[in-house]
Amino acid sequence: MFDTLEGLIASFSSWVWDWPLLVLLIGGGLFFLIYSQFTPFFYFKHAVNVLRGKYDTIDAPGQLSHFQALSSAIAATVGMGNISGVAVAIVMGGPGAVFWMWISAIIGMATKFYTCSLAVMYRSRGDNGTLLSGPMYVITQGLGRNWKPLAVLFALAGLVGTLPAFTTNQLTQTLVDVLDLNEEFKWYIGIALAVIASIVILGGIKRIGIVASRLVPFMVVLYFVTVITVLVVQIKVVPEMFMLIFSDAFSGEAAAGGALGYLIKTGVKRAAFSNEAGIGTAPMMHGNAKTSEPIREGLVAMLGPAIDTLLVCTLTALTILSTGVWQQTDDNGISLTLQAFNSVLPFGLGDIVVVIMVLVFAFSTLFSYSYYGTTCLGFLTKPKYGKYYNYIYILSIIIAAVVKIDFAINLIDSAFAIMAIPTVFSGLLLAPKVNARAKIYFNALKK
Structure with missing residues (x-):
C-alpha cells in the first residue's frame, strides 16, 4: 500500500511541476520584476539598514524585529535545501541546474518583495490580539471572502508542505553515514530529534525567533568559512566550474536524457525548496515583523534569496563540482555533499564539520517550519487551535527519519x-x- 502511495505522489510531483507551474513561478516573478521597474533592487542598502534596526520603533505592531523575522525565514530556507538540495539538483539535472537556481533566485527576490509586503498590508488579528499573517489572510483580507476557497487550498497544502520530511530524513542519514550506524538506529535518532525540537517549538513564535536570530548568523559564517577553505584548496578548478555551470545550463547534457526542459525544471524546483520565493511560507514569518510599513518588510524579505541561493547554494555547488565527486558515485543528497568535504578536508574533518553544520541547519529549519504549520491549522480552524499542529509535527519527525529520500x-x-x-x-x-x-x-x- 505504501509503495502505491509513494508512486502516486511521485507521479503527481512530476506532473504538477511540469511547465504550467514553472510558468507560474518564473512568469509571475518576471512580472513582479518588470512591474516594479526593478525599483526594490535600488534600495538594497536601505534594506540592510532596516535589517540593522535603524528604523525600528518600540510601539510598532508585530511580534518579531526585522532581524528576527528575516532570521526565522532564513532559518527555514538556509537549511538542508542548501546542503542536500543542491546535491540533488546536480545529480538530477547536472551542473547547469545551478544556473537556473540563480535565475530563479533573482526573480524570486522580486516575488518575495511583493508577497511579503502584502503579508504586512493584510494582517489579521486573533481573539487574543496577536497578529495573523500569510497568503491565506492576504487572500481573504485583500481579495475578499469570496476567494476563501483559494486560501483554504493554500492552508491545506501548507499542513503537508511544512512537515519536516526532507530535513529530518537527511539529518538522520547524515548521522547514520558519519557514525556508521545500522538502519534501525534511524528510529532512535528520530525520537531524539523530536524531543529536542519540541523544547523550542512548543515555546511559540517568540522563542523560535530568539533561537533563530542566534543560530542563523553562526551557521552562515561557519558554513562560509568551511566552504571557502575547500574552494581555496581547489582554487585552480573553480573558474572551470563556473564555465561548466554556464555551458551546461543551455545544453542539458548532464541532465536526464540531455533534456534542457528537465534541467530547467530541476533547477527551479530545488531553488523553490531552497529560498521558497513564491511558495508562501516566508510571508507567514515576515508578516509578524514589528513594523507599520509593509514596504519596509518587503525589502528585508528580498534579501532572503540573495543570502540563501545566490550565496550559500553557490558555495555548496562549487564544493561538489570542484571536488568531482558528483561524477564518481551514485550517492545523492547529503551523502554526496559529505563525500565532497571529505575528499578535501584531512583527518576526517569533513565528517565533523558537516555533522555540526547539518545539525545547526536542520534544527533551525525544524523550528521555523513548525510555526508555518500552526498558522495554517489556525486558519482552517481557529487561531487558538493552531498550536495542536505542533504535536502532529513532532510525531512526523520520528516517521520522517525512516522514509526514503525520494x-x-x-x-x-x-x-x-x-x-x-x-x-x-x-x-x-x-x-x-x-x-x-x-x-x-x-x-x-x-524627502
Whole structure:
C-alpha cells in the first residue's frame, strides 16, 4: 500500500511541476520584476539598514524585529535545501541546474518583495490580539471572502508542505553515514530529534525567533568559512566550474536524457525548496515583523534569496563540482555533499564539520517550519487551535527519519507546488496595491 502511495505522489510531483507551474513561478516573478521597474533592487542598502534596526520603533505592531523575522525565514530556507538540495539538483539535472537556481533566485527576490509586503498590508488579528499573517489572510483580507476557497487550498497544502520530511530524513542519514550506524538506529535518532525540537517549538513564535536570530548568523559564517577553505584548496578548478555551470545550463547534457526542459525544471524546483520565493511560507514569518510599513518588510524579505541561493547554494555547488565527486558515485543528497568535504578536508574533518553544520541547519529549519504549520491549522480552524499542529509535527519527525529520500522529496515538492498557486496568483492580483504603497514610501524616504 505504501509503495502505491509513494508512486502516486511521485507521479503527481512530476506532473504538477511540469511547465504550467514553472510558468507560474518564473512568469509571475518576471512580472513582479518588470512591474516594479526593478525599483526594490535600488534600495538594497536601505534594506540592510532596516535589517540593522535603524528604523525600528518600540510601539510598532508585530511580534518579531526585522532581524528576527528575516532570521526565522532564513532559518527555514538556509537549511538542508542548501546542503542536500543542491546535491540533488546536480545529480538530477547536472551542473547547469545551478544556473537556473540563480535565475530563479533573482526573480524570486522580486516575488518575495511583493508577497511579503502584502503579508504586512493584510494582517489579521486573533481573539487574543496577536497578529495573523500569510497568503491565506492576504487572500481573504485583500481579495475578499469570496476567494476563501483559494486560501483554504493554500492552508491545506501548507499542513503537508511544512512537515519536516526532507530535513529530518537527511539529518538522520547524515548521522547514520558519519557514525556508521545500522538502519534501525534511524528510529532512535528520530525520537531524539523530536524531543529536542519540541523544547523550542512548543515555546511559540517568540522563542523560535530568539533561537533563530542566534543560530542563523553562526551557521552562515561557519558554513562560509568551511566552504571557502575547500574552494581555496581547489582554487585552480573553480573558474572551470563556473564555465561548466554556464555551458551546461543551455545544453542539458548532464541532465536526464540531455533534456534542457528537465534541467530547467530541476533547477527551479530545488531553488523553490531552497529560498521558497513564491511558495508562501516566508510571508507567514515576515508578516509578524514589528513594523507599520509593509514596504519596509518587503525589502528585508528580498534579501532572503540573495543570502540563501545566490550565496550559500553557490558555495555548496562549487564544493561538489570542484571536488568531482558528483561524477564518481551514485550517492545523492547529503551523502554526496559529505563525500565532497571529505575528499578535501584531512583527518576526517569533513565528517565533523558537516555533522555540526547539518545539525545547526536542520534544527533551525525544524523550528521555523513548525510555526508555518500552526498558522495554517489556525486558519482552517481557529487561531487558538493552531498550536495542536505542533504535536502532529513532532510525531512526523520520528516517521520522517525512516522514509526514503525520494518519497520525502516528492511529498514536499507536491505540497509546495499547490501552495505556490494561491500565493503567486493573489500576489499578481494585488500587485497594484503594493506599487501604490511603495510609491508613497519611497517618495517619503527621499524627502
